[in-house]
Structures are given as structure tokens and as C-alpha cells.
Amino acid sequence: MASKIEVKDLLEAGVHFGHLTRKWNPNMAPYIYMERNGIHVINLYKTVAKLEEANEALKKIASSGRKILFVATKKQAKDIVADKVSKVNMPYITERWPGGMLTNFVTIRKAVKKMASIDRMKKDGTFNTLSKKERLQVDRLRAKLEKNLGSIADMTRLPGAIFIVDTMREHIAVKEAQKLNIPIFAMVDTNSDPRDIDYAIPSNDDAGKSIEIILEEVTKAVAEGLEERKSEKSNGKEEEKEAPKAENAPKKGTKADDLTKIEGIGPKAAEALVESGIVSFSDLAKADTEDIKSVLTEASSTLAHLDPTSWPKQAKMAADGEWDELKEWQDKVKGGVE
Structure with a gap:
């Protein structure tokens, strides 16, 4: 486990600097330490606590095999996000947010597949049969797609979570994630509304050093989750060799009770289900949809709008080991809703 971030490190990076007091969002009051020279100062002790909470959740999602989409289109964050996130092989958006990126994911995937088809044309020689003008048009289209969507080429399904730098700027991404019940992690400054965010990290989202230190910690947690998943897979292979007869049982290298593998179930929903006694795929497969809905409603008002209709169906496939299906x-x- 990586060493915990110190308040001193955050202070040196300027994470505590907020916006002008007249631009503040009153909902950020719990995270504000004081006001100085007309600028709000963020309470870094709360930043550390929230960062640790977010990192733990991100580590879980990464270890479950789900992708985490990072979004940062502001100039000072683009290069930092691209550099840090590419190292942990996660998708990211640093150019303009494509409308419908999440809510109309099927169309976005078609655009990504278009890139692959152009690459195939170049390999099989079809590209050379085109006229000079057509080749130029295809090259321009390929370059445009690569610039906007190249970093999400490996994201074949909706992400397990989304991490945002500056929720005010990326408000469309926030709305889309909310609509599909995708957990939202974000750096929130004093002018932002933390109520829209599942895991809000109060911090300066304008300074490069501040963004870099937060992203460094977040990607470390993601890397740990991926490493954990890798070791579990290798352990699973060893166990399968020892017990070759258990062909129909779920693979022992994976967490059989990791309910976040079901589309539509985030970390909070999974926690609520486990607390109610639904701790495995088999339990969920046998559960009544109305009972699941009651559990979610009782757990939190933010979970009450989830649609669990397809969860038992998905859980049945998971319990039977039908992972490809x-x-x-x-x-x-979309979002586990047929």
C-alpha cells in the first residue's frame, strides 16, 4: 500500500487555494477552512480524508476489472491527465467532451470502430485504390477521430466510474454519468457543487501543481487495484490446477461476490446489497427485483432511482461462469437497462 499523502505536500502544491469569496458555492462551506485576502482557503485535512476515501473506492473498481474514465479538457490539466492516466492504461478525454459520450455510447463506439476500419484499409491495400482526394479526406477523418477518441479506443463498454477535473467546466459529463448511475469522482473547487459528486475531493482545480499531485495519488490507487487483480488472476490459475473438476464453479481467481461486475451496480449500491445479505452472484440471481429496489431505497435516496430489473439476469450468468455471454x-x- 502506498504511503498516505501529507497535508504539508498538498500545502506546497497550492491545493488549498480556492476561488474569490464572491464566487463561492455555499455547499462547499464544510470544506472551507477560512477566508484570506478575499480568497477562500480549503481545509486540507478534509482533502486528505476525502482523497483517501476516493482512492479506496477507485482501487476496488480497478481491481474488479472495470475501466475508470478520466475527464479534463482545461488547458492546464490536459497534459497532466494524459501523462498520468496513460501509465495505468485507463481511458481519458482531454479534448472537447463528445456529447452523448456516455448516454449515446453505441454511436461513440461506431466512431471508434471507424478508426479501426480505416487502419484495416491501409493494411490490406484498399486505401491505395482510392483517389488522391479521397485518401486525403480519409486521413483527415482518421486524424480527427484519433485526436478526440483515440484515448478511449480500448473502452469497449461503459466505464465503472468517471473522474473529473473541474465539475463546472465538465457539467455535461456530470449529467450524463448521473443519468446512467455511474459513480462520479472529482476535484471540486470552492465554486463547485459537491452534492452532484459521489466522491468529492475538495481541492484547487486550476493550478497545474495541485492537479498533478491529486492525479498522482489517484493513479497510484488505480495501479494498486490493477496489481491486486493481476495477482488474484495468477492465484486463480494455480487453484484451478489443483481442482480441475470444478469446471462449472466461478473462477476462484476473481471475487465471486464483487457485485460491481454487474452493469448498473456501483460501489455504493454493492455495499447496500451486501449489508442486506445479498453477498454473492447466486444470492442476487435469486433475489426479487422489488426486494432489491426496497434495499436500495432504504440505503440512500441517491440509490432509489436505480433500475435493478436486469441485475438477477446478469448475476445468473456470472454465477454460472458465463463471463463471455x-x-x-x-x-x-446502456447502463444495464434493456
């Missing part, structure tokens, strides 16, 4: 089904639907 489950992935194929999840790729065809």
Missing part, C-alpha cells in the same frame, strides 16, 4: 450482453445495453 455476460460481457456480450452488457456491451449491447
